[in-house]
Amino acid sequence: MKYDLHVDLSGLGNSGKGIISDYLMEFNNVYVPRKDLEFNLLRAPGGLMDMHYSLVESWTPIRSDDAITRFIKLAHRLGSRVNFQSPKELFNAAGYRYEDFYPGFLKLTDEFIKDIITFSYKGLWPYRDYHSSTIDLLVKRIYSKLNKNAILENIYFSEGLNFNEKLNNYVYEVLNLALKEEYQIYVTHNAFEPFEIDRYLKIMEKSKLIIVKRDPRDLYTNISIGNRAKSGFYKQMKPTFYNLSAASNLNDFILYQKKMLGYLKNISNSNLLIVNFNDFICDYDLVSKKVNDFLELKAENHVSKHKYFNPKMSIENVGIYKNFKDINSIQLIEKELSNYWDFDGETSSLMHE
Numbered sequence: 001m002k003y004d005l006h007v008d009l010s011g012l013g014n015s016g017k018g019i020i021s022d023y024l025m026e027f028n029n030v031y032v033p034r035k036d037l038e039f040n041l042l043r044a045p046g047g048l049m050d051m052h053y054s055l056v057e058s059w060t061p062i063r064s065d066d067a068i069t070r071f072i073k074l075a076h077r078l079g080s081r082v083n084f085q086s087p088k089e090l091f092n093a094a095g096y097r098y099e100d101f102y103p104g105f106l107k108l109t110d111e112f113i114k115d116i117i118t119f120s121y122k123g124l125w126p127y128r129d130y131h132s133s134t135i136d137l138l139v140k141r142i143y144s145k146l147n148k149n150a151i152l153e154n155i156y157f158s159e160g161l162n163f164n165e166k167l168n169n170y171v172y173e174v175l176n177l178a179l180k181e182e183y184q185i186y187v188t189h190n191a192f193e194p195f196e197i198d199r200y201l202k203i204m205e206k207s208k209l210i211i212v213k214r215d216p217r218d219l220y221t222n223i224s225i226g227n228r229a230k231s232g233f234y235k236q237m238k239p240t241f242y243n244l245s246a247a248s249n250l251n252d253f254i255l256y257q258k259k260m261l262g263y264l265k266n267i268s269n270s271n272l273l274i275v276n277f278n279d280f281i282c283d284y285d286l287v288s289k290k291v292n293d294f295l296e297l298k299a300e301n302h303v304s305k306h307k308y309f310n311p312k313m314s315i316e317n318v319g320i321y322k323n324f325k326d327i328n329s330i331q332l333i334e335k336e337l338s339n340y341w342d343f344d345g346e347t348s349s350l351m352h353e
Contacts, residue, residue, distance in 0.1 A: 001172060002179040003031065003186040006207045007295060008039075010194045012260045013245035014223055015214040016277040016317070021187065022309035023280075023291065029184040029301045037101060039191040040078060041171065042200070046070030048167055049196070052203060055116070055160035062127055068117065068156040069128070075109045102177035112170040118159045125153040168205055185295060195263045201271045208294070213264065214277040216257050216337050217321035217330050223247040225324070250329050254336045261340040278318050284311040 007024075011017035024030045042048045046067075054060075054067035079098040098105045129137060144151045175186050192200040194211045201209060223244045246252035264274060273294045280287040291297070321330050334343050 001176055002182045003176070003184065004206075005185050005295070006172065006175060006188065006204070007185055008188045008191040008207060008209050009212070010190055010192055010209060011212045012194065012214070013219075013256075015212050015219060017189070017210075017212040019277065019280055019309055019314065020210055020212060020275065020291070021189070023288065024185070024187055025308045026304040026306070027185075027297060027301045028303045030187060030297070031179060031183040031185065032187045033101070033178065033189070035189060037189065039175075039188040040096075041075070041174065042191050042204075043193045044074055044078075046074045048171065049193075049200070049203075052163065052167060055158055055163050059160055061157065064158050064160065065125070065156045066127065068113065068158060070131075072113060075113075076106070079106045079109065102174050104177050105174060108170070108173060108177065112166065115166055116158050116160075116163060117156050118161075120154055120156050122149075122152045123155050124151065125155050128153050164203060164205075167203065171204065172206060184301075185297075195260075197263075197267055197269055197272055201269055208271045208273070209269075210273045210275060210291070210294070211264070212275050212277055212280075213261070215319075215321070215343075216261075216333050216341055217324075217343075218278075218317070218319065219245065219257075220247055220250075220253060220329065220333060221321040221324040222317075224326075225320075250332060254333060257333075257337055258340055261337070265340070281311045281314045281318050 009017045009020050018035055021032055021035055025032045040047065048071065051067040051071050054063035078096045081097045081099055102108075175188070179186070192204075192207075192209050194209075197209060197211075201207065224247060246256045267274075273290065275287060275291070292299075324330060337343075
C-alpha cells in the first residue's frame with residue numbers, strides 16, 4: 001500500500017465538508033482527490049455495504065445472488081468510459097470513469113468478484129426479473145420462444161467466507177490504484193454514510209471518518225440563494241431545480257434536518273470526528289489542532305498553510321442567514337430545530353469572533 005490511513009470526508013447535504021478537503025490539501029503527506037470525485041462503491045444501492053449485509057449479516061441464497069449481480073452492474077457503470085474499442089464499456093458509460101481515476105479498476109473488480117463467488121450455475125431464477133425493465137422482459141420472452149434456455153439465469157452462490165477481509169483488501173487496493181507516490185493519508189469524499197457510522201467503521205478496518213455539520217440557517221440560506229463559490233453543474237444551485245436537502249419546501253427541509261442531525265446527537269466513536277463548519281472558521285487554531293491530533297498530522301507537513309483554506313476569507317460564509325430576506329423561514333428553522341442545534345451557542349461563537 002502506498003498510504004497508511006484512509007480518511008473519508010462526509011457532510012449532511014451541502015454542509016461544507018470542502019473546508020476539510022481544502023485544509024488537508026495543504027499537507028504534503030495527504031492525498032486529496034478532486035472534490036467532485038465521490039467514492040461510491042460502498043454506500044451506493046447495490047454497493048459493497050449492501051453486499052456485506054446479504055453475504056454476512058443476513059445471508060440467504062436469493063439475497064447473496066442479488067447482491068453480487070447488482071454490484072457487478074454498479075461496478076461496470078462506475079468504471080466504464082466512452083471507449084469505442086469496447087462496446088460493453090461504451091454502453092455502460094455514465095460519466096463516472098473510475099477506470100480513468102483508478103487505472104486497472106475493472107480488472108481488479110473482476111478478480112474480487114471471482115474471489116467471493118463459491119460457484120455459479122445455470123438455473124431457473126425468477127428473482128432477476130423483479131429488477132428488469134419492461135423492454136428487457138419483453139426481449140427475454142420473445143427470445144425464449146426461439147431458445148428455451150433463455151429463461152435460465154447464471155446464478156451466483158457465495159458462502160461469504162472471509163468476506164470482511166476480502167472487502168477491505170479490495171477497497172483499499174482500488175484506492176491504491178490512483179497513487180503514483182506514497183502518502184500518510186488517503187482522502188475520499190462521501191465513501192461512508194454518516195447514518196451508519198459504527199457499521200462502516202467496524203467493517204472498514206483502516207479508516208477514519210470526519211463529518212462536517214453546519215448551522216441549518218446558513219445551510220438553508222446557502223442552498224436557497226445559490227452557492228456562487230461552486231462551479232460547473234452546481235454553479236447555481238436553485239432549490240426549485242436541484243432541491244438539495246429538500247430545501248424547495250421549508251417544512252420538508254426541517255424534517256430532513258431533524259432526521260440528519262438526530263443521527264449525530266448520541267454518536268461516539270474513536271475513529272469519528274465531527275466538525276462544525278462555523279467553528280473551524282471562527283476558531284481555526286483549536287479545530288485545526290483537533291483535526292491534526294485525530295489524523296496524527298504534524299506541523300512540519302503543513303507546508304501550504306492557508307493556501308486553500310484561509311479562515312479570514314471564509315468568514316464571509318458564516319452567518320449568511322442574517323442577510324437572507326425571508327426572516328420568517330429563519331425563525332421557523334430556529335423554533336423547530338432548537339432541540340437539534342445550539343443556536344445560542346452559534347450566536348456566542350460569532351460574537352466572540
